[in-house]
Structures are given as structure tokens and as C-alpha cells.
Amino acid sequence: MHSFGYRANALLTLAITLLALMCAMASFSDNINSPSPSAHVQVLNINWFQKQPNGNDEVSMTMNISADLQSLFTWNTKQVFVFLAAEYETPKNSLNQISLWDGIIPSKEHAKFWIHTSNKYRFIDQGRNLRGKEFNLTMHWHVMPKTGKMSEDKIVMPGYRLPEEYR
Amino acid sequence: MAWILMKALTLGMIIGSALIIWKALMCMSGSESPVVVVVSGSMEPAFKRGDILFLYMSKDPIRAGHILVFNVDGRDIPLVHRVIEVHERQDTGEVDILTKGDSNLLDDRVLYAQDQLWLQRHHIMGRAIGFLPYAGWVTIILTEKPIIKYVLIGALGLLMII
Numbered sequence: 001m002h003s004f005g006y007r008a009n010a011l012l013t014l015a016i017t018l019l020a021l022m023c024a025m026a027s028f029s030d031n032i033n034s035p036s037p038s039a040h041v042q043v044l045n046i047n048w049f050q051k052q053p054n055g056n057d058e059v060s061m062t063m064n065i066s067a068d069l070q071s072l073f074t075w076n077t078k079q080v081f082v083f084l085a086a087e088y089e090t091p092k093n094s095l096n097q098i099s100l101w102d103g104i105i106p107s108k109e110h111a112k113f114w115i116h117t118s119n120k121y122r123f124i125d126q127g128r129n130l131r132g133k134e135f136n137l138t139m140h141w142h143v144m145p146k147t148g149k150m151s152e153d154k155i156v157m158p159g160y161r162l163p164e165e166y167r
Numbered sequence: 168m169a170w171i172l173m174k175a176l177t178l179g180m181i182i183g184s185a186l187i188i189w190k191a192l193m194c195m196s197g198s199e200s201p202v203v204v205v206v207s208g209s210m211e212p213a214f215k216r217g218d219i220l221f222l223y224m225s226k227d228p229i230r231a232g233h234i235l236v237f238n239v240d241g242r243d244i245p246l247v248h249r250v251i252e253v254h255e256r257q258d259t260g261e262v263d264i265l266t267k268g269d270s271n272l273l274d275d276r277v278l279y280a281q282d283q284l285w286l287q288r289h290h291i292m293g294r295a296i297g298f299l300p301y302a303g304w305v306t307i308i309l310t311e312k313p314i315i316k317y318v319l320i321g322a323l324g325l326l327m328i329i
Binding site: 022023076079081083085091092093094095096097098099102103104106121126140142144146147148150152 | 212213230231232234249251252253254255256257260263269270274295296297298300
């Protein structure tokens with residue numbers, strides 16, 4: 001009952017159990033945080049808006065994106081992955097979500113930002129539905145913990161509209 | 168004789184309980200693979216090589232930003248990447264999905280099968296909902312240095328007999 005094997009086994013089991021418990025507690029502490037984020041996007045310019053050779057609409061735009069996500073960070077936060085998606089409906093699709101820009105926020109200091117950028121990823125429709133299309137710009141964020149459960153949320157900013165004609 | 172049977176029974180029970188735990192996890196998560204090990208660095212700094220991801224598969228809609236574990240035809244190792252585009256059909260609710268690793272420059276179209284532009288639900292094994300850092304290194308070492316696997320099994324076998 002007191003051999004090395006038994007003792008090593010008991011020690012290892014205890015260690016793993018304690019580590020798992022600490023991880024669960026760390027993850028649980030994230031629930032206590034009540035965040036109050038804010039975001040704002042301004043579409044400055046539609047750079048171009050064309051019908052591709054394969055028949056799908058594509059648009060390129062320049063935007064000012066600003067947000068304050070500092071309140072999302074806790075001691076157990078490793079990073080926050082933030083992205084801006086254009087969301088709209090078409091006759092064929094009840095939902096289209098296209099990520100236009102994304103970034104990784106490594107710490108609380110970087111979580112309040114303002115950037116001026118054109119869309120990082122191509123905004124291409126499945127079809128030719130974008131002329132005059134009303135769309136939402138939704139800022140999504142995923143909080144990745146140092147250990148435990150990931151969480152996500154978003155702010156929907158409605159009221160954007162694409163031009164009636166290609167240009 | 169009874170002694171050998173005892174040893175065999177003990178071994179059988181250990182293997183049996185491991186299987187029961189794995190199958191229970193499969194039931195709870197709804198996925199064939201409730202836990203996966205991250206093997207590439209394409210999702211850094213969120214997930215590093217050697218981290219373990221907990222997966223969950225449900226009928227919930229797939230949305231942009233979700234981290235999915237999926238199979239590509241012709242590849243045997245599943246990929247863990249983030250959804251950057253979703254197109255969901257009005258009538259059937261089926262989806263076309265485009266994914267990309269956080270630290271990759273390009274989206275995953277180069278990784279999909281020839282002529283495949285989108286992923287569909289049937290490619291998805293599950294959605295990552297939590298993770299444990301460093302816990303998967305044992306699996307990586309066993310996979311990439313198979314000699315250690317044989318040494319371990321040999322040692323276990325010896326311990327059983329002794």
C-alpha cells in the first residue's frame with residue numbers, strides 16, 4: 001500500500017484533479033464580469049462596385065472603425081478576436097454574413113481603437129443582389145480565455161446601403 | 168491460473184472504463200470527436216500546438232466567428248479554423264461556409280478539395296467551445312514519435328505481467 005507506484009499514482013490523480021478544479025474556477029470567475037462595450041463604423045467611400053466575370057457582385061469600401069472593448073478583459077483573458085461582418089438578406093439566402101475586417105486584441109490597452117481601412121476580405125455576393133442593398137454592419141467579438149470557456153457577443157449597427165448602380 | 172485471469176480482468180476493466188468515458192463524452196458533445204488536439208499553428212495566438220479543444224455539435228445555426236473542426240475530402244487530419252463567411256438558404260436552411268485560420272494570410276479555399284468553394288454542414292465535426300492549454304502534447308509526441316508509443320505499450324504490458 002505504500003509502494004512508489006501507489007504513491008505516484010495518488011499524487012498524479014490529486015494533481016490533475018486540482019488543476020482541473022482551478023481551471024473551472026478561473027473560467028467561472030469570468031461570469032462575474034459585466035462588460036459594456038461600444039462600437040461605431042463609418043463607411044467613408046465605395047471604392048468600386050462591379051459584376052465579376054463569374055456573375056457575382058463585388059464591392060470594395062473604405063471605412064473608419066472605432067470601438068471600446070476594454071471592459072471585456074478579465075485576468076483570465078488571453079485575447080479578444082474582433083471582426084466586422086456585413087450582414088444582409090437576399091431572395092436565395094435568408095442570411096449572408098461576410099467578414100470584412102478582423103483583428104486580434106492581445107491586451108486591455110489595445111482594446112480601445114480607431115482604424116481607417118478598406119475591407120480586408122473580399123465582399124462578394126452569391127449572385128447579383130447587391131445593387132441598392134441595405135445591410136447591417138455587425139461587430140462581433142470572441143473572448144478567448146487563458147483557460148476554460150470561450151464567450152462571444154456582438155453589436156449590430158443597421159442602416160447601411162450600397163449604391164443603386166455599379167461604379 | 169486464477170492469478171493470470173485476475174490480471175486479464177484488471178486490464179479489461181481499465182480499457183473498458185476508458186472506452187465508457189470516451190463514449191459518454193461523444194454522447195454529451197454530439198460529436199464523433201468530442202476532444203481534439205491542435206496540431207498546427209494556424210490559429211495562433213488563440214490556440215497553440217499542443218492545446219486541447221472541447222467540441223460541441225448541435226443543430227444550432229453556424230455563424231461567422233465560430234471556430235469549427237472540419238474534415239476536407241482527401242485529408243485525414245481535421246482542420247480547426249474560424250468561419251469568415253456564411254450563406255444560409257431561405258428554404259432548406261443549408262449553409263455555404265468559408266473558413267480561415269486566424270494567422271493565415273489566405274482563406275481556406277486553397278485547402279478545400281479541387282473545385283470545392285464552400286464547406287457544408289456534413290463536413291463539420293463540431294464547434295470549439297472551450298480549451299485546455301498544453302494538455303495535448305502527449306498525443307502529439309505519441310503520434311509524431313511512434314517509437315515512444317511502442318515503448319509505452321511494451322512497458323505497460325510488462326507491468327501487467329510482473
